[in-house]
Amino acid sequence: MLAKDQQVLFHFRGVPVVQVTESRIRQEDRQEWLYYYDIRHSDEDCGYPCTVEPHVLVNHFGTMATTEPIEIEPDENGDAYLEITDEERELIWEYCR
Template sequence: MPNTQTVLFELRGVPVVTATSLRIPQEERNSDLSYYDIRHADCGWCEPATIEPFVMVNHYGTIATTRPLELNDGTESNQYLVLTEAEGDLISQYA
């Protein structure tokens, strides 16, 4: 069944269909979507800084995308995506 969710915005060409300041529990996640946590900057809790598979400390919010993001700014064992200021501003409008 095709995904018919409303696209909120695109992040690096990937449609984002959910953006929230909350954590989305595993049991509430749609298996057709890719979920990522947003880490806020160390110097400002209201500034989204990175997208990561999971964030324990400095959690800003959660996004869901219709296809996987390329998290290639970290190492193989610690993957993340550093957000530009414009991307952070866009995310902060929704989460």
């Protein structure tokens, strides 16, 4: 369980990230004051995070918790995701627990 004064690990697109896991965080374990996003891995490598999305069923890499919402606009097909940059990927790998 995370405290409300949880230390910020890094910023993702300007939004404070307080937790990154290599697993799903169950709904009943989520804190009401945090925002949760799933991280999708590539089809070729399950250890290579590629996108951040509101919810991932297939190719789930992990979960990220933030103190503010991340702006994720749907593309022309209605898919809502953000591609992870190399720098962001390094931070995710560094702080995954």
